[in-house]
Amino acid sequence: MADKISQAVISRLPRYLRYLGDLKDEGVERISSHDLSIRMHVTASQIRQDFNHFGGFGQQGYGYNVGYLYDEIGKILGLDHKHSMVIIGAGNLGQALANYMNFEKRGFFVKGIFDRNEEVIGKKVRNLEIQDIANLESFITDNQIEIAVLTLPKAGATEISKILVRSGITAIWNFAHVDLDLPDNVIVENVHLSESLMKLSYKLNRKK
Amino acid sequence: MADKISQAVISRLPRYLRYLGDLKDEGVERISSHDLSIRMHVTASQIRQDFNHFGGFGQQGYGYNVGYLYDEIGKILGLDHKHSMVIIGAGNLGQALANYMNFEKRGFFVKGIFDRNEEVIGKKVRNLEIQDIANLESFITDNQIEIAVLTLPKAGATEISKILVRSGITAIWNFAHVDLDLPDNVIVENVHLSESLMKLSYKLNRKK
């Protein structure tokens, strides 16, 4: 188990977690792959295959224990640890993410927010003062930041990514509309909003 | 051509468009699938297969004309038309999207922004006054809005989606962390930020 798990499987894990969380809230203690498959509109076979990539979480004749499965998937997703982040780019999107409380519930803490624009430096977002991007490198090392959130225009993003690599960042959550060129040991996860909107637009176009 | 094009192909189109735009900006007039494959870190075979789903855009012995291909992919993605949107939920994320100028460049115009919270109704975001969500239904019909952007908590999202369906909305860009249950003729595109962050966290966990 846990050898080479496909991107497709990983992408489904957060959705499983969400449905299991809902089931927990409803007070459901156990569920079969079949019943879950009906709720989630996927096949029971896929559910069992997916879970078995990580070991046997179920029990024959019984199904899966909701609470246990929820916890196990949470662990697989690393939600049993705290993660520290910095946000780089204190524009609307950066501030929106800084203010989004739900990340903290999952263990993701915003420790700093940075911008290069002097006009916003010093202003407060939530409980954090926007810092000069010049302090970024030392801040990351001193505070052992794992994740950098890039919410700035593409030109800046490419430039900053070099600083991030130098400062030993582990992962980048990239909202800039550019493919960052990073060493293999730095993890990237892209959120390209305009690409998502274009996909919507494609389907819209298709319809007619 | 254009029969049943897989989700995988569609997801790649916006990225092609981006690279072609960059090439145009660099003044490159033509490119072969081979050269493009090197830039984009994909196979030339995939590029040719992808484009040929929509008809022959290239020419043997020459390659692809950058400007022409850019325009054609733009058309496939529906970027040759204007699209009107409303944003529902004037929180940080909703405001960030309302302020994001780049969507307009692609033809996506925010015509209205709505919230149920009385404290924010009447406030201005960019050039738009936040409206009471009670006006939503008539606004959509009167202004022939195509796309509704859902940037509100999950409970509200499910509720509002019913109003949207009733008002004849065509597409929903859903940022709420919930799977909306909609009729087949309503298009949905989900952006689940917390799921993206969990994927990042998985990879982080994996590394250790």
Next chain:
DNA sequence: TAGATTGTTAATCGATTAACAATC
């Protein structure tokens, strides 16, 4: 024990890559 449901192997389906004939 009998019934239910998993874990897992085998079959199918779809997507990606390779190869090459068509053609500019």
Next chain:
DNA sequence: TAGATTGTTAATCGATTAACAATC
């Protein structure tokens, strides 16, 4: 014409679904 590169068919690879033996 010769060279380059597409469009397209065939081969491979991987992911999903089906089937069923193991077992709680």
